[in-house]
Amino acid sequence: MEDHGSTYLQLFVDETCLFNRIVLGSLLPTKIWDPLPHFFQTWLRNYIGGVLVYFISGFLWCFYIYYWKRNVYVPKDAIPSNKAMLLQIYVSMKAMPWYTALPTISEYMVENGWTKCFPRISDVGWLPYILYLVIYVIIVEFGIYWMHRELHDIKPLYKHLHATHHIYNKQNTLSPFAGLAFHPLDGILQAVPHVTALFLVPTHFMTHILLLFIEGIWTANIHDCIHGNLWPVMGAGYHTIHHTTYRHNYGHYTIWMDWIFGTLRNPLDEESKDI
Template sequence: MEDQLQLFFDETNFFNSIVLGSLLPDKLWKPLPHFLQTWIRNYIGGTSVYFISGFLWCFYIYYWKRNIYVPKDAIPSRKAMLLQIIVAMKAMPWYCALPAVSEFLIESGWTRCFSRISDVGWPAYLVYLVVYLVFVEFGIYWMHRELHDIKPLYKYLHATHHIYNKENTLSPFAGLAFHPLDGILQAIPHVVALFMIPTHFMTHIVLLFIEAIWTANIHDCIHGKAWPVMGAGYHTIHHTTYRHNYGHYTIWMDWMFGTLRDPIADSPKKVM
């Protein structure tokens, strides 16, 4: 067990040295506590992913492919995107505390994580991954739904995100424009899963950062038509009706619990 925990610690140390070691002199970051190193590394990584994915996405759909994917009158203003960036940047330090905490829990041996896929074999790894993703999908669906159904949670937390509720205000930058506690609550199923499902450590960290890219995708107002993916077409309906399409990666939870609205079969006028 101690050898396994040391592998986790060595892995996070390696990631910290790559990110912090390439940006800062050793004397500035190596004396810092391990948890603080991890948080700074996640903050740098999370902020980089947010801006790189956001700017590339916006450049592609609003300028390079202008009027192909999004009509001119549906392109959000620079002011709207700047406001989304400001909200996301205020929350980013708190967002990045979550993977730092999950890494601490893993390094402390309190979860069911494993370091190497060879520890369980590829068939078991794939089964565990599917179970993990289903659990996360279920958890995010209900967390998101309760953030709407429980009025104080909506008023004081989730309403911050729903300022952006039309095509000409939604943009990839809105993907992380949440009250910080709201964003953490919606990501918490990723951490809860670690206590119940054997999970590959590196896969868990990668999936947390994929969240940032995925949330950019579902806020670009482009309906990808890739069943059963919960694409932006479905999520735009969520921003206009507030009562449908709470899912994250797929439409299955909404289908199971009766909250699904199809962007083709149901126009916004029909479902509002």
């Protein structure tokens, strides 16, 4: 049984080693990263991946909405200044080494068998995989909602952590680059539900890693001030209201937690009030 267990855990290690070779081997000379311990190779891979996701998604989205489709989605006087976006990049880059420590630690816990992760979908089958994924997302939605809400309600947490993000509180200061412009501990706390879920529900390892990095793309999207009006998605229209009222729309991917706990404010209702 012990040999079987160690062989099973080795599947996770083999997968993370493959990810490390793909990313680090493609971008860095072998002599720089190969001598590093496995944990630090994983952190370096996550750091490089996080930086790439942040800049690629941010630049592409800014180019599309501020230049290619200029004045289509965002009025000219509402486009954030280059100075504001550079400040957001600066804050994000200071925090990025710490953000990427979280998936590195979660991978370490998975590799050591501390979680309920499984390496292959065939280990459980497609139907259970989908069911587990739904439960995982519900846990993350619930956890991020309450973590975000408490970062507002507990005043010392807001003052010393979350206020860093809320200096961007108007349409002409919010941009896709604000998506990761948090105090490092704030950003980590809001991502912790992803790791907590690993101990509560069987989770496909690769899916967990993908969902963590999708966060980088998602946070860019919800800070562009464009209301996509796609129910039940908690899009940028909802999140812009959060940045202006501070008391509504704490949710993550969907509006459900705000609806359940009475903090939902619809951007279409706000538009009708302004008419």
